[in-house]
Every structure is written in C-alpha cells, then in structure tokens.
Amino acid sequence: MPRGPTHDPLYSDPEAYDIAFGWDSSDETAGCVRVAAELLGRPVRRALEVGCGTGRVLRDLARLGLEAVGLDREPALLRVARRRLRELGLSAELIEADMREFALERPVDFAISPINGVGYLTGPGELANHLVAAAANLTAGGVYVIEVSFGPIEKDFFGKSEPWIFERGGARVMADWRLLEADADSGLVTNEATMIIQRPSQDERRLVCRQRLRKWDQPTFYGLVAASPLRLARMLWRDLSPLDPATPLTYADDNVFVFLQK
Numbered sequence: 001m002p003r004g005p006t007h008d009p010l011y012s013d014p015e016a017y018d019i020a021f022g023w024d025s026s027d028e029t030a031g032c033v034r035v036a037a038e039l040l041g042r043p044v045r046r047a048l049e050v051g052c053g054t055g056r057v058l059r060d061l062a063r064l065g066l067e068a069v070g071l072d073r074e075p076a077l078l079r080v081a082r083r084r085l086r087e088l089g090l091s092a093e094l095i096e097a098d099m100r101e102f103a104l105e106r107p108v109d110f111a112i113s114p115i116n117g118v119g120y121l122t123g124p125g126e127l128a129n130h131l132v133a134a135a136a137n138l139t140a141g142g143v144y145v146i147e148v149s150f151g152p153i154e155k156d157f158f159g160k161s162e163p164w165i166f167e168r169g170g171a172r173v174m175a176d177w178r179l180l181e182a183d184a185d186s187g188l189v190t191n192e193a194t195m196i197i198q199r200p201s202q203d204e205r206r207l208v209c210r211q212r213l214r215k216w217d218q219p220t221f222y223g224l225v226a227a228s229p230l231r232l233a234r235m236l237w238r239d240l241s242p243l244d245p246a247t248p249l250t251y252a253d254d255n256v257f258v259f260l261q262k
Helices: 016-021 027-040 056-063 073-088 128-134 220-227
Strands: 046-050 067-072 091-097 110-112 138-148 166-170 171-182 188-198 205-214 231-236 256-261
Touching: 016 073, 016 166, 016 171, 016 188, 027 056, 027 110, 027 138, 027 231, 027 256, 046 056, 056 067, 056 073, 067 073, 067 188, 073 171, 128 138, 220 231, 220 256
Parallel strands: 046 067, 046 110, 067 091, 110 138
Antiparallel strands: 138 256, 166 171, 171 188, 188 205, 231 256
C-alpha cells in the first residue's frame, strides 16, 4: 500500500524548504533531457520528477516546454510546488503518491529522481519495487535518470559540515546536512539535517531532524538494475561529461547521473 506523509520536521516549513533547495539546476536538467532524447531517438515530450518536493526540477521541466508531472507523498510540499508554478506562469500535473508504488494516468518519456532521492528506499526490496514501478510508467524506450552517490564512505566525511545559504523574499535559510554514521554491511547511513530560518520581524527558527538513508555500492546497485525491467544505458558525471560505469566510485566522487532505459 502507498505510504502517507512522513511528518518529518524538515517539511514543517515548506516555504523555507523551497528556499533551501532553490538552487539553479536548469543546465543539469536540460542536459539530462538532451541525453535522454538521444537514447530515445525522439524528442522528450512528457517528463516526471520523482519525489519532486516543492518542484525545483519540475519547474525546469516545465520551462523546457515539456508536459511536466511531479510526484511526492508530502502534501504540504506539493501545495508550495503548485503555488510556485502558478507564480512563475508554469504548469505541471502534481500527484500525491509514494515512489515505492505509483501509477500515472499516462506514461512518460523521461523521469528523473534528483539528489539521492532513491536513498529513502531503505527497506528490503524497496529499490527493486521502485524500479518496476518506474518502468511501468515509462513509454517504450523511456529513460529514467537517477542522481545518486555511491559508497563506501571515507572516515573524513563523518561529522563534516558544509552549510549553504539562500535568500528569497526577505527570508534567509541556512541548511546543513551532516553525515553521522554508516553501517558498511547494510549500507544504511544516518544524516543530521538542519535548517535555520530567518524572516523579518520573526524569531529565528531552527529545524533539526535525523534521517536514515541507504547508500549503495556499485555492484549491488548494478545488480538490482540488471534484475529490473530497465537496463543501464549511460552514466554521466555531475558536469554531464561521460562516465565509464566500470569506474570505481566512492562517496568522495559526489553525485553522478545514472541513465536507465526501458
């Protein structure tokens, strides 16, 4: 059965969440769509952001003139996504559903899961089930791009703080994700997520939560893909340059784009 909202403290201020994740990803998104079109052999017309949150990548897809669809299980985030689209004169279909099990009214040519969104699939078989669901909602030859970072994780990264700050409409949000621990056997990691929110004439607000995510090693991830209805079609570095899938990757290599094709 699809799961409901998480009630994660981080989502209790969705406006601040939208600011914190409001960096410009348009070049990356457009590049991924171009590569997907090459793999498809035809233009991308309908595109899905999986785990869209407040719709950063979804807005990129809509700006490209695509029939954009956003899927997330957090209704508060979807409400902000809807409002932001309206403010920017963009349109997209928004669906409240869980990425573990979902069905679109019509399939898409292209889907994307940004910034380690599949890391939230921590339970046994959840990534395998998700890949089946993603494939079922792609057109023939459709492409699914997963932005992911792989383990193992070097000790230097534990406890490391790398905060970033964004401002919009008089509000200032500092966000920080800190890696606390990792279990090498299970691949489960614990992160501490913090947002410090400052608004005019309001007391500073601090939201802190701990999140459990899964960090896959390449052989395990590739094996799950091989057993799915999708195939590994291409990989790119974060700057969209080609990446040989046989290249050993660790947490230090940051996120990469994995292109899967139906």
